[in-house]
Amino acid sequence: MPKIVNHEEQRRLVAEAALRVIQHSGLEEATVRKVAKEAGLSAGSMRHYFSTQAELYIFCMNLIAERVEERLKALPYEGSLLSDLKELLLQLLPIDEERILEMEVWFVFQSKMLAYPELKTVSSAIQNGLYKASLFVLEELEKNKRLRPGLNIEVEAEKLYALIDGLAIHRMLHPTQLSVERMDELLESHLLSLCS
Amino acid sequence: MPKIVNHEEQRRLVAEAALRVIQHSGLEEATVRKVAKEAGLSAGSMRHYFSTQAELYIFCMNLIAERVEERLKALPYEGSLLSDLKELLLQLLPIDEERILEMEVWFVFQSKMLAYPELKTVSSAIQNGLYKASLFVLEELEKNKRLRPGLNIEVEAEKLYALIDGLAIHRMLHPTQLSVERMDELLESHLLSLCS
Incomplete structure (x- = not known):
């Protein structure tokens, strides 16, 4: 069955993952790689949801x-x-x-x-x-x-x-x-x- | 003439240099090297005044x-x-x-x-x-x-x-x-x- 991904919903999941990483490790440690891992995504796909760090913040x-x-x-x-x-x-x-x-x-x-x-x-x-x-x-x-x-x-x-x-x-x-x-x-x- | 250096006074000069660097470039950019340069000291001598980052803060x-x-x-x-x-x-x-x-x-x-x-x-x-x-x-x-x-x-x-x-x-x-x-x-x- 193909995965149906709602772009906005996915952005929210990524942001929630980022918040969890920030809460546990601090903003400096909230790298793209760590947030991607927490969100269950590949680091490469992150850019699809947030093109800049500021946008994610x-x-x-x-x-x-x-x-x-x-x-x-x-x-x-x-x-x-x-x-x-x-x-x-x-x-x-x-x-x-x-x-x-x-x-x-x-x-x-x-x-x-x-x-x-x-x-x-x-x-x-x-x-x-x-x-x-x-x-x-x-x-x-x-x-x-x-x-x-x-x-x-x-x-x-x-x-x-x-x-x-x-x-x-x-x-x-x-x-x-x-x-x-x-x-x-x-x-x-x-x-x-x-x-x- | 030998330089007479008061340790506590020197710490204060280093801290004031650190505050200037932080104000201009942000805490993340306030590296030992930059603070030393601003204070007119060698990076190596910094450890003499503050042994840890937290101590300087x-x-x-x-x-x-x-x-x-x-x-x-x-x-x-x-x-x-x-x-x-x-x-x-x-x-x-x-x-x-x-x-x-x-x-x-x-x-x-x-x-x-x-x-x-x-x-x-x-x-x-x-x-x-x-x-x-x-x-x-x-x-x-x-x-x-x-x-x-x-x-x-x-x-x-x-x-x-x-x-x-x-x-x-x-x-x-x-x-x-x-x-x-x-x-x-x-x-x-x-x-x-x-x-x-």
Whole structure:
């Protein structure tokens, strides 16, 4: 029976293999040969899916962003407004082993951006998505008449967005110094400070 | 006349040369040969100053931390309490070209930490210094009876510390999306939110 290969699906399989290799061995070790082996392909066929290193990195970054989006969509949103918003924000943080690994890969990609300017556009788009998630939280508070009077929504959204990324970095770099419970507590305190 | 070489001073010169090479060419390109050339030394003599790559990285990280400390000590602290505290916090952010470069190098070191666990101790100590600076801000507000009643100092210090690092990352990765003026405005708004 002939193998039916969907090009886009195959690209995704290659990118997932690349993420696994990066997670286990670091970006420097994620050579074409190793990624091909992990994906069960010949090294020669790799060029068919990604013509440059940067192209593969961009695809991987988008893959991680997609995973986050899927998690956000899968949330039940059945609790109180504040607990739902906190749950949403927790999805953007490395709260379990899988997400710490994702975040590590993400961090390595970001550090690569200084050398590969091609990554800037996708990084910028994804960071914008994270800002939008923070803005959404503020808008929901306002819509539900919970927002403390006198707060500027854009200022607060930008601060929340920075707070989240700061916590994410701290958790990833020194997981023993910032527990998931503490992140939860800090987010709750911050959300409460935004409410009247 | 014989050259009088102070070992510690020479290490510092080598580390400063390494920082320049990293800033211009990236960490991967900062080979022993290039760093030696930049420092005006022979590649062979480098081992005399740093016996491992990690040792050089650690020294470089401490050098950046020292620069930040010196900037903090050099501040005049002559304005109002809030503007002095804001100035202090701004020293922790990449507000000019020199600090953006410092921050880029710092970021690359942090991403290396995943591969070089030896860097964890120094990174942890320096991050702790940044947390202490945030805690200092909260304590000053309290000492001067400006702190809003009901706030938990440790929670607020941890949030401020994450906010600062989040802003630093955002500024470094996408400088056009977060101006110095905007960072100043966000810090001011945050400090005001901590005051009664």
